[in-house]
Amino acid sequence: MKKVKDDGLLIDSAGCWAERKYDLIDQYANMFATSMKNRWDNRIYIDLFSSSGYAQIRGTDNIVMTSPLIAADVRNKFDKYIFCDCDPVKIDSLKRRVTRDFPEIIADYVIGDINDSVNEVLKKLPKFSSDFTGLTFCLVDPYKLDNLSFETILSLSKYRIDFMILIPSFMDINRNEKNYIKEDSNLVSKFLDTRNWRELWEETKNNGMTFGTFFVKLFNQRMESAGFLKLYDNEFVLIRNPENKSPLYHLAFYSKSELGKKFWNNAIKGTSNQIELF
Ligand SMILES: C[S@@+](CC[C@H](N)C(=O)[O-])C[C@H]1O[C@@H](n2cnc3c(N)ncnc32)[C@H](O)[C@@H]1O
Numbered sequence: 185m186k187k188v189k190d191d192g193l194l195i196d197s198a199g200c201w202a203e204r205k206y207d208l209i210d211q212y213a214n215m216f217a218t219s220m221k222n223r224w225d226n227r228i229y230i231d232l233f234s235s236s237g238y239a240q241i242r243g244t245d246n247i248v249m250t251s252p253l254i255a256a257d258v259r260n261k262f263d264k265y266i267f268c269d270c271d272p273v274k275i276d277s278l279k280r281r282v283t284r285d286f287p288e289i290i291a292d293y294v295i296g297d298i299n300d301s302v303n304e305v306l307k308k309l310p311k312f313s314s315d316f317t318g319l320t321f322c323l324v325d326p327y328k329l330d331n332l333s334f335e336t337i338l339s340l341s342k343y344r345i346d347f348m349i350l351i352p353s354f355m356d357i358n359r360n361e362k363n364y365i366k367e368d369s370n371l372v373s374k375f376l377d378t379r380n381w382r383e384l385w386e387e388t389k390n391n392g393m394t395f396g397t398f399f400v401k402l403f404n405q406r407m408e409s410a411g412f413l414k415l416y417d418n419e420f421v422l423i424r425n426p427e428n429k430s431p432l433y434h435l436a437f438y439s440k441s442e443l444g445k446k447f448w449n450n451a452i453k454g455t456s457n458q459i460e461l462f
Contacts (some may be wrong), residue, residue: 185203185206185207185246185248185249186206186210186248186249186253186254186257186398187246187247187248188238188247188248188249189247189405190247190253191238191281192234193236193238193277193280193281194238194274194276194277195239195240195247195280196235196236196238196239196240196250196271196274197239197240197241197242198223198239198240198241198242198248198250199241199425199432199452200241200242200243200244200300200426201316201423201424201425201426201432202250203248203293203417204421204423204455205325205350205423205435206248206249206250206251206254206268207455208348208421208435208451208452208455209251209254209255209323209404210254210258210350210453211450211451211454211455212321212348212437212447212448213229213254213255213258213321213429214258214259214260215249215447215450216321216346217229217258217259217260217262217321217446218259218260219447220319221260222264223319224266224317224318224319225316225317225318226263226310226312226316226317226318226319227262227263227318227319227320227321228253228262228263228264228265228266228309228310228318228319228320228321229262229264229266229318229320229321229322229323230249230261230265230266230268230305230321230322230323230340230345231252231255231265231266231267231268231322231323231325232268232298232305232322232323232325232332232336233268233269233298233323233325233326233327233331234251234252234267234269234275234328235251235252235269235271235274235326236250236273236274236275236276236277236278236281237249237250237252237253237277237281237282238250238280238281245458251323251325252267252278252282253278253281253282253285253286254264255321255323256282256285256286256289257286257290260319261288261289263290264290264291264292264310265281265282265289265290265291265292266291266292266294266305266306266308266309267291267292267293267294268277268293268294268295268296268298268301268305269295269343270295270296270297270298271295272295273280274354275295276292278293279291279293286460292308292347293321294308294364298331298332298336299332299333299335299336302335302336302339302340303339305340306339306342306343307341309343312343312344314403317344318343318344319344319345319346320340320343320344320345320346321345321346321348322335322340322345322346322347322348323347324347324348324349324350325350326350326352327352328352328354328356329352329356329357329360329371329372329374329375330365332369332375333374333375333377334374334375334376334377334406335377337410338377338410341410341411344440346437346438346439346441346444347412347437347438347439348409348436348437348448349373349435349436349437349438350433350434350435351399351400351403351433351434351435351436352432352433353396353399353400353431353433353434354394354396354430354433355369355430355432355433357372357394357396357399358394358396358397358399361395364395365385365395369412372399375403376399376402376403376406378402378406381402384402385398386399395444400420400434400436403436404436407436407438411440412438412439412440413438413440413441413442413444413445414438415436415438418435419437419445419448419449420434420435420436420454421434421436421452422434423435436443458460
């Protein structure tokens with residue numbers, strides 16, 4: 185983790201388990217930005233749920249860089265960064281940090297619910313062509329199901345893009361199963377863009393699978409049908425609370441290219457002393 189000092193701007197708070205997520209983002213973003221430098225004319229980083237760039241690890245004095253600043257800090261900078269968040273105060277703190285500490289990067293900011301403002305993100309992408317190629321790495325780090333609609337992923341998928349996605353499988357989906365399976369809840373349908381999941385869950389639930397794991401498997405199928413390479417069980421990273429070992433969320437990665445998957449698997453290996461797979 186990249187430690188920083190309190191700078192008087194807004195600081196989020198994160199559980200100690202976030203360390204693994206930050207290490208993986210760091211490893212993957214560095215690998216992507218460096219290896220793709222000479223293969224593509226333009227490399228873009230999009231953070232759909234950026235937040236402020238700093239977080240204090242709960243129960244400690246440690247303040248660390250979070251996803252947008254970890255990406256800004258890579259050795260070979262991306263050609264462009266697009267940072268999004270619905271909270272204007274968080275974006276304001278992030279913008280001040282980026283301007284102060286990474287004045288050399290080209291950064292755009294999108295404030296608003298990403299599911300309503302994804303077209304604004306698309307407009308900020310350069311116009312790619314066979315003479316000017318571009319590849320995007322998009323980090324998707326929502327708190328809960330409600331934050332993301334699959335439509336947003338599909339809109340971005342019209343471009344050459346790799347996604348690293350946090351699926352809140354246990355901290356939200358499994359924990360709130362009772363609410364999500366209610367007939368009048370459309371949040372699972374919205375996140376997965378599929379309506380027949382209730383019947384599939386009825387068929388599956390007696391096999392001993394948790395709702396959270398069922399959801400991850402269905403999400404994997406949805407990404408595959410959107411044209412991405414499916415992840416095998418040993419390519420998901422399961423993050424647990426180190427104190428009581430309870431599972432919290434899955435980190436997943438989707439690319440249309442085998443090379444992208446190779447980088448992901450290398451990033452997993454590079455941090456594997458801390459990591460549990462599916
Ligand atoms: C889990 S935090 C992101 C943490 C950050 N990526 C990190 O590395 O620690 C989720 C962020 O998403 C924002 N958010 C939640 N729902 C959103 C939505 N629908 N559109 C845009 N931002 C949203 C919240 O304000 C919050 O800052």
